Amino acid sequence: MGIIDKLNKDFESRVRLGIMSILMVNEWVDFTEMKNLLNITDGNLASHSSALEKSEYIEVKKEFVDKKPKTSYQVTPRGRAAFKEHLSYLEKLMKS
Template structure:
């Protein structure tokens, strides 16, 4: 049963990122950081890992002269996270 859990979501930060993105379309860097109460570096490193796995999409743009980074879950990410949650529920006997 435990083999069905996705190692990419073992980190509480990655679990948090995906949880936020499952119920929101695009979330910007500052909002995500504040929601999860984590540091800039923590968010940057975990979002990079999720992006490399193609579970999230990262959009970087300028608003005026300020850089803005936003995230959203990909279809691949939504599917993988859903499967991870299902495995957790089965593990808990639901």
């Protein structure tokens, strides 16, 4: 099995790579901020964050603030470990 085969398919999308990169350096990021940072649509963010949540790489918190719905994201310990491993394999691939 080559290094490229060890890359995590859950992080192949540029949007998922972006979500994880942002969450690795921030405690919680809300939906609007994430959408603006990545310059993507509501639906795009919703579908990719849902996939990452299903894999237990991120936690999604939904709450009401001043009677308005607010969705926020945080990386999980499992997500942090998986993303670090993915980046490590990317680095090895670039050096090979």
